[in-house]
Amino acid sequence: MMTNEDLVRDLRLSDGAARRPYLAGISCTRLASFAFTALALGTVGALTLIFILQSLPVWQDEGIGYLTGGKWFYRVQTFGALPMIYGTLTVALIALLLAAPIGIGAAIFTSEFLPARVRLAVKITIELLAGVPSVVYGLIGILLLRDWIYELFARFDLLSGDTLLTAGVLLGVMILPTVMTLADDALRSVPAEQRRAARGLGLTATETVLAVTIPQAGRGLIAALLLGLGRALGETIAVFLVVGRQDNNLPANIFSPRAWLESGQTLSSKLGGSETNIAYGDPLHWAAMVGLALILMTMVLAATIGGAWQRKTKYAPSI
Amino acid sequence: MRRASNVIFPALCGVCALLACALLVGLVFVIAQRGVPALSWTFFTDQMRQVGSAGGIFYNLLGTLILIAAALVISAPIATGLALTQAVYLRSASARSRLGLFLYTLNGIPSIVFGIFGFIVFVKFFGWGKSWLIGGILLALMILPTVTVSLIERIRALPRKYIEAATGLGLRQSQIIWSVILPQSWSGLITGSLLGLARAAGETAPIMFTATIFAGASLPHGIRESPVLSLPYHIFILAQDSFDPGVGAKLWGSALVLLMLVFALSMIALPFRLRLHDEAHA
Numbered sequence: 374m375m376t377n378e379d380l381v382r383d384l385r386l387s388d389g390a391a392r393r394p395y396l397a398g399i400s401c402t403r404l405a406s407f408a409f410t411a412l413a414l415g416t417v418g419a420l421t422l423i424f425i426l427q428s429l430p431v432w433q434d435e436g437i438g439y440l441t442g443g444k445w446f447y448r449v450q451t452f453g454a455l456p457m458i459y460g461t462l463t464v465a466l467i468a469l470l471l472a473a474p475i476g477i478g479a480a481i482f483t484s485e486f487l488p489a490r491v492r493l494a495v496k497i498t499i500e501l502l503a504g505v506p507s508v509v510y511g512l513i514g515i516l517l518l519r520d521w522i523y524e525l526f527a528r529f530d531l532l533s534g535d536t537l538l539t540a541g542v543l544l545g546v547m548i549l550p551t552v553m554t555l556a557d558d559a560l561r562s563v564p565a566e567q568r569r570a571a572r573g574l575g576l577t578a579t580e581t582v583l584a585v586t587i588p589q590a591g592r593g594l595i596a597a598l599l600l601g602l603g604r605a606l607g608e609t610i611a612v613f614l615v616v617g618r619q620d621n622n623l624p625a626n627i628f629s630p631r632a633w634l635e636s637g638q639t640l641s642s643k644l645g646g647s648e649t650n651i652a653y654g655d656p657l658h659w660a661a662m663v664g665l666a667l668i669l670m671t672m673v674l675a676a677t678i679g680g681a682w683q684r685k686t687k688y689a690p691s692i
Numbered sequence: 693m694r695r696a697s698n699v700i701f702p703a704l705c706g707v708c709a710l711l712a713c714a715l716l717v718g719l720v721f722v723i724a725q726r727g728v729p730a731l732s733w734t735f736f737t738d739q740m741r742q743v744g745s746a747g748g749i750f751y752n753l754l755g756t757l758i759l760i761a762a763a764l765v766i767s768a769p770i771a772t773g774l775a776l777t778q779a780v781y782l783r784s785a786s787a788r789s790r791l792g793l794f795l796y797t798l799n800g801i802p803s804i805v806f807g808i809f810g811f812i813v814f815v816k817f818f819g820w821g822k823s824w825l826i827g828g829i830l831l832a833l834m835i836l837p838t839v840t841v842s843l844i845e846r847i848r849a850l851p852r853k854y855i856e857a858a859t860g861l862g863l864r865q866s867q868i869i870w871s872v873i874l875p876q877s878w879s880g881l882i883t884g885s886l887l888g889l890a891r892a893a894g895e896t897a898p899i900m901f902t903a904t905i906f907a908g909a910s911l912p913h914g915i916r917e918s919p920v921l922s923l924p925y926h927i928f929i930l931a932q933d934s935f936d937p938g939v940g941a942k943l944w945g946s947a948l949v950l951l952m953l954v955f956a957l958s959m960i961a962l963p964f965r966l967r968l969h970d971e972a973h974a
Contacts, residue, residue: 400866409773420809478708502716506894508924579701607802609897644804666808677800
């Protein structure tokens with residue numbers, strides 16, 4: 374297969390520049406391509422700049438307390454985002470605890486133990502299911518999962534079925550296809566020679582997976598989890614519908630799973646609520662809301678870029 | 693011991709795979725089972741009545757189609773420009789990989805952030821109010837990485853001899869792009885767009901503050917202050933007070949229609965993707 378470099382070289386040879394140097398590199402197509410690229414880059418640049426600038430007042434007013442403060446009362450102009458950061462991280466953690474073992478286990482099965490044809494069919498189904506809109510997950514959550522959680526944990530005296538756990542479980546199911554299909558890609562990209570060599574040494578299929586395939590695909594598997602995490606952190610609608618949207622609910626012990634059974638608020642569910650419309654008139658309140666979006670974006674991008682970076686896997690060379 | 697582990701481990705993984713498939717297929721089954729009774733011809737052709745507990749979803753479906761059509765029209769030229777820049781024009785490998793990272797980053801931005809961005813820039817700063825066009829722009833921005841990457845992959849997979857033949861004929865670079873590269877790789881654009889639109893059709897967060905309302909809109913009449921109804925927002929609002937059983941039936945019906953729309957878009961993309969898959973492994 375032809376590489377990108379070849380394509381570029383071939384095109385450069387055919388460029389009018391070779392014959393007519395004064396025309397070097399100028400064409401409408403090129404100008405339009407660069408203009409559209411600049412437009413896309415500029416929009417994202419503007420987005421980042423606007424979020425930083427519009428959130429400045431709250432950073433000046435609250436300082437670091439904006440990140441560490443536990444109280445958010447906009448009527449008295451107190452803005453602390455910690456309960457929402459806690460909510461976002463907790464919900465994503467529950468989702469990952471659920472999706473990681475099931476997703477990677479399923480990926481090992483499809484990539485290592487299924488014949489290629491069946492694997493393709495399973496993969497297509499899973500990728501199709503990855504496209505189920507989040508509002509549909511939210512609907513399932515609000516009409517079914519909420520009641521199940523309420524009944525299942527009845528002995529803990531839940532106030533309602535709208536809990537961090539409900540949101541986390543729902544998110545876990547949502548990111549499952551993403552984790553599974555990316556983990557499958559990572560495992561498949563380990564060269565077949567390595568598996569054959571391991572089998573030739575007398576390892577069983579299971580030992581080959583555990584001793585060769587998984588260590589080789591390790592970075593790819595971590596990437597799959599990080600990209601799934603990124604999706605879970607940023608998800609809005611499904612979480613909004615089942616998390617309870619209870620402000621200022623920061624548990625005394627943030628590591629206690631008992632707190633998972635209470636309502637909470639995440640960064641995204643706060644942004645998706647009606648407070649966004651109310652806040653616009655008041656510069657400080659609006660800055661606090663935009664600041665939440667900035668924190669959310671930073672968290673998601675850290676996970677996503679980390680995942681992208683991990684994905685550039687280097688395998689041991691095959692002989 | 694070794695033999696036992698060689699049975700237990702695959703079985704354990706198989707259970708995971710089965711569980712994953714059962715969860716997801718079960719979910720679709722639940723929607724289908726509860727949504728089918730609501731479907732009828734008038735459900736598609738009638739407008740919403742009595743705050744969603746009667747009537748159909750004509751304008752909601754139409755609104756969603758308008759939004760994704762706008763997203764398609766806006767994203768296609770920009771994605772083509774980005775793909776040509778990345779795959780053809782940029783000559784240094786580091787610049788290409790930086791543009792790739794940019795696409796990754798854009799793909800990672802949460803949808804609600806796009807919604808707030810659109811709210812600040814278009815709704816308030818430009819003073820457009822809620823408008824279908826803002827929804828189209830934001831959704832286009834969201835699907836841009838999917839469309840671009842799909843097109844780039846297609847361009848890279850072009851057989852070398854095509855370019856060589858075109859070079860031999862003395863074509864200039866831009867002529868090669870228009871007569872060889874783009875005609876041969878348009879399926880990448882189609883596939884990427886379909887997959888992107890499948891995602892865009894179900895998005896609620898970017899359009900809820902910028903482009904869509906729950907009731908009282910039909911066809912858009914301009915740009916300023918012309919929101920549309922939409923399926924995801926319809927479901928989102930109804931789901932929050934779904935105690936009326938009449939609403940319940942319509943709600944599941946709407947969810948089923950949205951799900952069918954999303955699946956239809958990804959299914960149309962499937963043959964293109966499989967062909968690419970076959971060629972890559974031939």
